[in-house]
Amino acid sequence: MSLDAAAARLADHLLEQEFVEVLAHHDADGIAAASILCHALFRGGRQFRLRIAPSIAPEDLPKEGSVLLCDFGSSLADLPEGVMVVDHHVPHFEGEYHVNPHLEEIDGERELSASGAAYLVAQHMGDNRDLVGLALLGVIGGGQEFAGLNRDLLSDGIANGFVAPRRGMRLVGRDLTEQLTLAINPFIAGISGDESAARTVVEQCTTDDGIDLESLISLVLLRISPQASLGAMFAIYGTIYGLAREVVDEAHTLAALVDACGKAGAGDLGASLCLRSTYALEKAWGAATGYRRAVIAAVRSARRLEEDVALYEVDDGAITGDVADALTCDRIHQDGPVFVVGRRGDRYSASARCPPGVDVDLEALMRTLAETCGGRGGGHRSRAGAWIPPGGLDRFRQRLVQEVVP
Numbered sequence: 001m002s003l004d005a006a007a008a009r010l011a012d013h014l015l016e017q018e019f020v021e022v023l024a025h026h027d028a029d030g031i032a033a034a035s036i037l038c039h040a041l042f043r044g045g046r047q048f049r050l051r052i053a054p055s056i057a058p059e060d061l062p063k064e065g066s067v068l069l070c071d072f073g074s075s076l077a078d079l080p081e082g083v084m085v086v087d088h089h090v091p092h093f094e095g096e097y098h099v100n101p102h103l104e105e106i107d108g109e110r111e112l113s114a115s116g117a118a119y120l121v122a123q124h125m126g127d128n129r130d131l132v133g134l135a136l137l138g139v140i141g142g143g144q145e146f147a148g149l150n151r152d153l154l155s156d157g158i159a160n161g162f163v164a165p166r167r168g169m170r171l172v173g174r175d176l177t178e179q180l181t182l183a184i185n186p187f188i189a190g191i192s193g194d195e196s197a198a199r200t201v202v203e204q205c206t207t208d209d210g211i212d213l214e215s216l217i218s219l220v221l222l223r224i225s226p227q228a229s230l231g232a233m234f235a236i237y238g239t240i241y242g243l244a245r246e247v248v249d250e251a252h253t254l255a256a257l258v259d260a261c262g263k264a265g266a267g268d269l270g271a272s273l274c275l276r277s278t279y280a281l282e283k284a285w286g287a288a289t290g291y292r293r294a295v296i297a298a299v300r301s302a303r304r305l306e307e308d309v310a311l312y313e314v315d316d317g318a319i320t321g322d323v324a325d326a327l328t329c330d331r332i333h334q335d336g337p338v339f340v341v342g343r344r345g346d347r348y349s350a351s352a353r354c355p356p357g358v359d360v361d362l363e364a365l366m367r368t369l370a371e372t373c374g375g376r377g378g379g380h381r382s383r384a385g386a387w388i389p390p391g392g393l394d395r396f397r398q399r400l401v402q403e404v405v406p
Contacts, residue, residue: 003104004120010084010097011124014040017066019047025114026054026267027321028141028259030071032134033086033118035274037068039131040122052267054318054344055387057376071114071138074100075367075378086121088114088138089379090363101149109380111148113138119153132157133243133251134274140255143325143383154241163251164242169213170235172256172292174285176202176211180220182292184299186232187326188224193296231356232329247278260288263318295322302327302340305397308405310338317344320351321385328353337362339400341393347375348393354382360404369399 001009014020020041024034034050041048053060056072058079067083074087077094084097088108091100099117101108115138122128132153139150146154157163173179180191180198191197205216217237224233241251248254254273261270266287269280298319302312314323320340327338334355341350350370352362362384370377373392379385388396 001103003099003101003106003117006099006103007117007120008124010086010099011040011121013084013097014068014121015044015046015125017046019049020066020068021062022048022050022068022070023056023061023072024050024052024069024267024271025056025071026052026262027071028255028262028270029088029114029138031258031262031267031270032115032137032141032255032274033070033113034068035271036115036118036122036128036131036134037070037086038275040125040128043126043128050271052262052271054263054349055376070118074098074102075376086114086118088112088117090381092378106148109142109382110145111150113142113144113150115139116150116153120149129156129160130162130245132160132162133241133246133254136163136241136243136251137255137258137274140252141259162244164244165239166242167238168240168250169237170240170252172253172288176216178289182289182296184292184295184322184326186224186228186235186329187296187299188220189227190223191220193293193300227330229329229334229355235329245276247273247276247281256292257284257288260291263322264288264291265318291319295319295326298323298342299326305341306401309401310336311397311400312338312340314340314342317342317347317349320349324351324353328355334358336360337404341388341396343390347390348388348396350377350386350388350396352379352384352386358382365403369396369403372396372399 022034024030038048038050061067069085073085074089074091074093077092086099091102101112115135119135135153171179171183173182177198181195183192205212243249258270261284264287269284272280298314302314305311305313320342324338324340337354337360339352341348361381363379363381366377366384366386370386373388373396375388377386
């Protein structure tokens, strides 16, 4: 079955339901994917309840009713019959209603996000072309490329007037000082987290005619060039995307806001933005600012646990993924994967990332390691994660060294 046929079948099934329980992964891609389908359900006269979660297990699902999972579920082979899944992670689920690019040999890590897959489903539920801006959040939040189906979605958005590309700063914030202060990808040593240092840089590049943006970019590049990868440097300035229908009119900023809200435990705020409500915009900025400052502090204080493996520990397991992303931008980690673990509630969260040029199947590795420790793992080939019970951390660490060190 083609991806379009799978999307059409799921769309028809959704429109047959009176009420749908929608559960979404707590990052920008998951929240955007769920919001796209909630828009489509509402427009189709169907009722829904949307909830955001950091992970999902079969025992967490509602016992009755129609259940739709967005940006997670594919990695679970033991989901109940009838569960609907829209995802882009490596699939193990074999249910009837499953929309995932990997099932059609499309690279779900690079060429289509969960929000992109949700957009394909929504197009079979009615004229929902105006939701294409939300589909971009998964591309940007997941570090994907505008290639393959992602490129097609972007082209459609531009052609229909809902997306407008332009050049600009890709850092997140309401002004240049905040953009530099909150920078985590790339992490700008000596500036990220230090508002005073960021303000000084901006003042140095301010003339009577305004900000000399070229000078500012040059100063930042000189600051990070000794330790940052080429990709990190390109993340500062480039093509950004105006969004004609969204409450935040630039895709990189909206993606970062939604992502930070979700991971900070305020997924309702992130979802409200995707559902085009402005009532909590300032609260969303507050949550995002606090979250990004926590990531910056964790990057600074991360403790390396192994000499031969880039394995780090942080205090807060809720931010391991973004800390791993930030560390992966560092040149000293370009020869192997980066792993970050942290305590979250009654278990540990582990995140793994491959820098450019490093080819390790992290999905298989994290799945296997987690299972040997009594946990669960999975994800993408170069971006994966796992949940580990407290008593399994030492075993996870030992097995990781055995598997990764030549």
